[in-house]
Amino acid sequence: MSEREKILEIKHLKTYFPIKGTLFKGKAGLVKAVDDISFDVFKGETLGIVGESGSGKSTLGRTILRLTEPTDGEIIFEGNHLEHLGNRQLQKHRQHMQMVFQDPFASLNPRMRVGQLVGEPIAVQKILSKAERTRKIESLIEKVGLPKEALAKFPHEFSGGQRQRIGIARALSMNPKFIIADEPVSALDVSVQSQVLNLMLDLQEEFNLTYLFISHDLSVVKHISDRVGVMYLGRIVEIGPKHDIYNNPLHPYTQALLSAIPIVNFEKKREKIQLSGEPPSPSDPPTGCAFHTRCPKAFDRCKVERPELIHNESGQQVACHLYSQEDNKKILNAESKILQLTKQS
Numbered sequence: 001m002s003e004r005e006k007i008l009e010i011k012h013l014k015t016y017f018p019i020k021g022t023l024f025k026g027k028a029g030l031v032k033a034v035d036d037i038s039f040d041v042f043k044g045e046t047l048g049i050v051g052e053s054g055s056g057k058s059t060l061g062r063t064i065l066r067l068t069e070p071t072d073g074e075i076i077f078e079g080n081h082l083e084h085l086g087n088r089q090l091q092k093h094r095q096h097m098q099m100v101f102q103d104p105f106a107s108l109n110p111r112m113r114v115g116q117l118v119g120e121p122i123a124v125q126k127i128l129s130k131a132e133r134t135r136k137i138e139s140l141i142e143k144v145g146l147p148k149e150a151l152a153k154f155p156h157e158f159s160g161g162q163r164q165r166i167g168i169a170r171a172l173s174m175n176p177k178f179i180i181a182d183e184p185v186s187a188l189d190v191s192v193q194s195q196v197l198n199l200m201l202d203l204q205e206e207f208n209l210t211y212l213f214i215s216h217d218l219s220v221v222k223h224i225s226d227r228v229g230v231m232y233l234g235r236i237v238e239i240g241p242k243h244d245i246y247n248n249p250l251h252p253y254t255q256a257l258l259s260a261i262p263i264v265n266f267e268k269k270r271e272k273i274q275l276s277g278e279p280p281s282p283s284d285p286p287t288g289c290a291f292h293t294r295c296p297k298a299f300d301r302c303k304v305e306r307p308e309l310i311h312n313e314s315g316q317q318v319a320c321h322l323y324s325q326e327d328n329k330k331i332l333n334a335e336s337k338i339l340q341l342t343k344q345s
């Protein structure tokens, strides 16, 4: 099988925010929102990123586009390092990378009509004539399933789902290759959510798009993703093909997250795993594995040594000492024996 082509490579990315007015051992306190993250995104896929509120998902997305500056690490888009580029160079690459937000108009002028909002990014570029621009805007609004008449209206005249369609049209106006969608359907009713997700899937196929899809909602991520990465306190604790993550979660945190969502297949009942306590603060993360304070399977090593991501054969990676190379087999075997016993009882 030929190797899949990478569109984005993230290497040891860190985004730390100083906490104003705090000093710890003479240094300013830091929120480690993204703390040494590495992964690849392949052309044409959707990589879903899930995790609880505050795990660093949005900061990760914003840092990749350099809307937030990285503290350290590499961001390589189509072979080009973005992390140190000056503004002008960065703009050249950034037109291929767009972001879709939960509230697409929160930061935009509410007095602008939809036509202006969708066309603004292309107008700034000054490549198309006015007539070409109009044609493009009309075609985009139809691609997202809205009538041309929508262009003359204001955003507040639309429902949440329609506004998100307009947000997507705006993102598409630059002919991007890669879109980071940050909780794009979280504010919508469930029935509208699936319409917008299906639209995104159709557009992905038509325009050959790659998505990084950020959400706290595991069901939404399951619907749209090819692979899934699970974040906890600024780190990726597990990443792999969707099928593996949802059917055979390895990390105790992924297992707990998944145990909380209802499943349709009643034969495959899952026991709900209750996690104790709230996630710790990213300004004062626990030593060792950041999850050890809430992990039902933690042992001594977890308190002192931070686990790195290790691969299994199907490309699933997990950062957990339960699966460290030497004792990997022993523990996996022990787990499957326990599973068998639970089934029999």
Ligand SMILES: Nc1ncnc2c1ncn2[C@@H]1O[C@H](COP(=O)(O)OP(=O)(O)OP(=O)(O)O)[C@@H](O)[C@H]1O
Residues within 6 Å of the ligand: 017, 018, 031, 032, 033, 051, 052, 053, 054, 055, 056, 057, 058, 059, 060, 216, 282
């Ligand atoms: N500009 C900032 N300055 C200081 N701290 C920040 C900033 N942005 C985010 N943080 C902190 O970084 C951590 C990660 O936040 P982030 O918004 O990335 O998480 P998230 O997983 O997207 O959660 P949510 O879904 O609630 O937005 C949080 O503790 C947050 O308070």
